[in-house]
Amino acid sequence: MSFLRKALFVGTGGASGMVFKANSKKERIAKAEEAQLKILREQAAPEDPPPWIARAEAEALAKSEQAARELRELPAQRAARGPVTYKDGKRVR
Numbered sequence: 523m524s525f526l527r528k529a530l531f532v533g534t535g536g537a538s539g540m541v542f543k544a545n546s547k548k549e550r551i552a553k554a555e556e557a558q559l560k561i562l563r564e565q566a567a568p569e570d571p572p573p574w575i576a577r578a579e580a581e582a583l584a585k586s587e588q589a590a591r592e593l594r595e596l597p598a599q600r601a602a603r604g605p606v607t608y609k610d611g612k613r614v615r
Contacts, residue, residue: 571579607614
């Protein structure tokens with residue numbers, strides 16, 4: 523592999539050195555370790571949900587709170603209307 527790099531370097535007049543960087547083994551290992559740590563940090567960090575998910579959750583919570591409030595108020599509304607009576611199978615107030 524090093525022979526090919528050297529041949530390219532000589533053949534292109536040094537321009538291949540810009541493409542094929544001569545990194546030492548220690549530099550490559552350090553760079554790989556940094557990349558691995560970055561991946562582990564990203565996996566461990568909790569990610570904020572996208573804004574549209576947060577809005578949808580807020581809307582769902584508001585709807586459920588409104589439904590619960592309506593269910594709590596329902597007996598009071600029925601009591602305010604008075605008793606329901608039936609005459610000849612029809613509802614009469």
